[in-house]
Amino acid sequence: MAGNPGRRAALVDAGVEVLAREGARGLTFRAVDTAAGVPTGTASNYFTGRDDLLRQIDARLHARLAPDPEVLAELMAAPKDRALVTALMQDLMGRVTHDRTGYLALLEMRLEATRRPELRASFTESVRAELEYGMEFHQRAGLPGGDETVTVLYLAMLGLILEHLTLPGVLDGVLPGTGVPEGLVETLVTTIVPER
Amino acid sequence: MAGNPGRRAALVDAGVEVLAREGARGLTFRAVDTAAGVPTGTASNYFTGRDDLLRQIDARLHARLAPDPEVLAELMAAPKDRALVTALMQDLMGRVTHDRTGYLALLEMRLEATRRPELRASFTESVRAELEYGMEFHQRAGLPGGDETVTVLYLAMLGLILEHLTLPGVLDGVLPGTGVPEGLVETLVTTIVPER
Numbered sequence: 001m002a003g004n005p006g007r008r009a010a011l012v013d014a015g016v017e018v019l020a021r022e023g024a025r026g027l028t029f030r031a032v033d034t035a036a037g038v039p040t041g042t043a044s045n046y047f048t049g050r051d052d053l054l055r056q057i058d059a060r061l062h063a064r065l066a067p068d069p070e071v072l073a074e075l076m077a078a079p080k081d082r083a084l085v086t087a088l089m090q091d092l093m094g095r096v097t098h099d100r101t102g103y104l105a106l107l108e109m110r111l112e113a114t115r116r117p118e119l120r121a122s123f124t125e126s127v128r129a130e131l132e133y134g135m136e137f138h139q140r141a142g143l144p145g146g147d148e149t150v151t152v153l154y155l156a157m158l159g160l161i162l163e164h165l166t167l168p169g170v171l172d173g174v175l176p177g178t179g180v181p182e183g184l185v186e187t188l189v190t191t192i193v194p195e196r
Numbered sequence: 197m198a199g200n201p202g203r204r205a206a207l208v209d210a211g212v213e214v215l216a217r218e219g220a221r222g223l224t225f226r227a228v229d230t231a232a233g234v235p236t237g238t239a240s241n242y243f244t245g246r247d248d249l250l251r252q253i254d255a256r257l258h259a260r261l262a263p264d265p266e267v268l269a270e271l272m273a274a275p276k277d278r279a280l281v282t283a284l285m286q287d288l289m290g291r292v293t294h295d296r297t298g299y300l301a302l303l304e305m306r307l308e309a310t311r312r313p314e315l316r317a318s319f320t321e322s323v324r325a326e327l328e329y330g331m332e333f334h335q336r337a338g339l340p341g342g343d344e345t346v347t348v349l350y351l352a353m354l355g356l357i358l359e360h361l362t363l364p365g366v367l368d369g370v371l372p373g374t375g376v377p378e379g380l381v382e383t384l385v386t387t388i389v390p391e392r
Contacts, residue, residue: 023307025221104310110362111219111303124365131366151371151380152352152387159354166306169320170327175347184347191348191388 008046011036012060015053020104024112027053051118058109058123062130065095065102080142081196086189089157093181096161103165144196156188204242207232208256211249216300220308223249247314254305254319258326261291261298276338277392282385285353289377292357299361340392352384 014036018027029043047053078084096103113120135150164181171180210232214223225239243249274280292299309316331346360377367376
């Protein structure tokens with residue numbers, strides 16, 4: 001295994017790009033080499049196989065799509081009410097819009113997980129850990145609602161992200177006067193999260 | 197264009213199977229011919245191209261995944277309350293579980309729509325029509341809640357379907373005593389739909 005960490009990171013990011021652009025079936029070492037602009041054969045020195053590459057893409061996306069700690073700290077200075085939950089979900093949608101490629105790659109990974117038990121096991125673990133962290137964060141912060149609230153909000157945001165990234169026109173103007181996605185995020189939170 | 201309707205239907209269903217199993221990139225006329233067990237070259241006599249095949253798959257899935265009219269009529273005989281909304285969503289999840297391949301193919305089509313503007317336009321139209329029909333149905337039946345309720349419930353169910361089909365372990369036991377997906381469907385409806 002080659003050890004240049006900068007090159008490894010560039011190859012993983014190229015893998016994210018290939019996944020989003022070509023779909024999981026297009027994710028070959030050769031395509032990653034081409035997307036990263038390195039000589040053919042390079043990726044095979046950095047990953048033991050496709051499962052290893054997918055696992056490293058998952059880990060990379062986890063870090064790449066996480067909230068900015070400074071933005072989060074600033075948001076969390078506000079009163080712990082429903083408006084704060086809305087602001088946190090708007091921040092999430094902002095990250096989706098900003099790194100569309102990263103989120104599309106996550107959706108491709110989900111579909112690839114239906115075909116690869118090893119990927120399914122590791123990916124399940126990381127998504128589950130994120131959901132459990134969300135529950136813990138919500139409770140510790142004293143935000144309104146319990147674990148059920150967080151789970152329902154998580155599923156509704158997952159649906160909104162899928163719809164907005166793949167068929168944005170479906171939601172456009174469906175609720176008059178409600179912008180997509182900002183206005184819809186507010187509607188989701190108001191519907192799902194209790195006032196206190 | 198060849199005109200045998202039975203063969204055309206078999207080819208479209210084979211296309212659904214290829215989409216779910218191989219992903220959008222694996223959907224070639226040759227793969228459809230193989231999955232349908234017909235001589236190579238057959239599909240090219242039935243579809244003008246890949247966009248035509250995808251459009252026909254969309255139309256086919258619309259019919260294939262629709263509720264059974266008799267089951268629906270029986271359900272709609274009950275009082276128009278939140279319990280009926282839960283029963284309707286349980287019926288939807290039952291169809292997801294029963295035709296996993298069809299719903300996985302729809303998810304593949306969504307991702308393929310990000311790459312093909314023509315598919316995005318036609319697919320947006322059919323999904324939007326379904327959402328608007330859901331709003332109309334809900335209102336006409338006198339079920340509790342308005343268009344916002346239907347939209348939020350639609351997005352939460354979309355998220356639940358995506359999670360349950362791709363990474364079912366994420367939700368397993370996350371809310372103690374709540375079965376997946378049945379118990380979770382009830383939690384979604386109770387959280388999102390007003391009591392009356």
